[in-house]
Amino acid sequence: MSELFRRTFAEINLDHLAHNFFEIQKVAGFDRFLCPMVKANGYGHGDVQIAKHLEKCGVENLGVCLIEEGLLLRKSGVQSDILVFRGFDKYGAQKILDHHMIPVVSTWDQIHCLESIADDVVSVHLKFNTGMNRLGFDPDQAEQLFTYFKNSKKLKLKSILSHFFNGEDAYLENGESKKQTDQLALLLNFFKPLNVFAHLLNSGGIASLAKVNNDSNHYLQKNNWGFRPGLILYGYQPKNIFSELNLKPVMSLKSVVNNIRDVKKGESVSYGAKWIAGRDSKIAVVPIGYADGVHRMLSNKNLALFSGQLVPIVGRICMDFLMLDVTDVLLKKQNKKYDDEEVVLFGYDQDGQFLSAEKAAEAAQSITWEMLTSVGERVPRLFKGGAEL
Ligand SMILES: Cc1ncc(COP(=O)(O)O)c(C=O)c1O
Structure with missing residues (x-):
């Protein structure tokens, strides 16, 4: 694995893969x-x-x-x-x-x-x-x-x-x-x-x-x-079947905050000024964009996990970056430092909180299959688990 100067990656949980496979095998039987x-x-x-x-x-x-x-x-x-x-x-x-x-x-x-x-x-x-x-x-x-x-x-x-x-x-x-x-x-x-x-x-x-x-x-x-x-x-079911298959999503798409900006009430964020701050705001700049597979359709629509909380993507998603409005989170926890804070676009955060790729699919008027397969080639896949079987 080459060095990761930009800490944007897809974490692939091999234990979840094995779990899902054995769930499927239970339905299949052995013949x-x-x-x-x-x-x-x-x-x-x-x-x-x-x-x-x-x-x-x-x-x-x-x-x-x-x-x-x-x-x-x-x-x-x-x-x-x-x-x-x-x-x-x-x-x-x-x-x-x-x-x-x-x-x-x-x-x-x-x-x-x-x-x-x-x-x-x-x-x-x-x-x-x-x-x-x-x-x-x-x-x-x-x-x-x-x-x-x-x-x-x-x-x-x-x-x-x-x-x-x-x-x-x-x-x-x-x-x-x-x-x-x-x-x-x-x-x-x-x-x-x-x-x-x-x-x-x-x-x-x-x-x-x-x-x-x-x-x-x-x-x-x-x-x-x-x-x-x-x-x-x-780890995902097609919509509306609601079977009792117990599946665990395998991929978590993650990045780390690049920088946090103060944006004044009335100022805009990103191309085309499609989001205007309604109050003085804290905006987290995250180094992941549509070239990494975060669909531009999600601009001003979807959420991400930041410090264990759901926060909105604001302004247009760029090729290499997107911005999150983290004002509420920062107001609550004033003393904490947020440089290096993990951001989850979908999947699990460090504490096990989960944001579904289905939500991103819905917001992008797409399907879960596309959300997973369009994660960009330049996003390293980091594999975890897999030792136990
Ligand atoms: C021939 C064939 N079989 C199986 C599959 C698996 O489909 P799914 O991801 O819906 O399980 C595909 C995927 O499109 C396929 O083309």
Whole structure:
């Protein structure tokens, strides 16, 4: 780890990661396919360290979007099966095979690429489009695909899969996810003679299954659907499911006060003068900005934790800085020095107080996924915990 002249960092709690993984595993049981998603730099947390810690927890499969992401994991010593979801051309197919990764196929071209270069038997996961309309074969291709895989000497079909476009409704018996699940169930039945399993459940699906765990007739209980957890692994649930999964957020985005300014009543703060002091104010300048992933949409909208209290972000968020109105805190504790005071944009402060990334997501009219994945590349990830398992 290089020196930290600017003490702005994302603290990554590996104990929380392990805790969340074991919570998910409780729902999964031990005979279910489980493939944690570590794409997009492990949802912003640091893919290599996240993958290695998950391996210590017993993980055997990992999901990435890009071949590049998989290559980085392999070069860093990750041994698990790495499923590559985005797709590939012939050159990409060669890389996937050279580095013992597992292709998820969505087109005939991809199948033909693999067939033409494989020297040995290659395991393949086959994606179907059941409504997301992004990747995957249309279900009407099932017969042709079945015949193909039945006869192929080189490509061994391991699983079929699909992806929820509205996983938040999976606990309902009449939602979009139910329709998608029904479609994949038909396909699974059709492909059964090839001895395949199916994976489907993202965070919405898994949290939904946790919610209906006592209802053995619920449609999600059938078929032992494989899990591909993303967000819940990192400690947040999709909104409005309210399952009893006990999750612990893994990332805390932190900085330290750069300086505190006195701003007179009537003066403005930051670009465009979008905040005017209504009284003589104490303004903490914090060295973190939109180039670090704090969305500019949060200007004058969101809160941060400062000295254990919630304080407002005032004025426009800059590329490298943001400002907090800390007047009330300083008025209460006049004798304390505040240079070097820790600031938490989301996550836990030193005393365990918590500010949710969901709040930032709401204020930015975004989603928790984006808040986590957009933490900037120049923000060092500092890993804590991880010794106990
Ligand atoms: C194919 C696939 N499976 C699983 C996931 C995990 O989704 P979530 O973060 O909602 O759990 C993603 C993420 O977008 C995905 O693209």
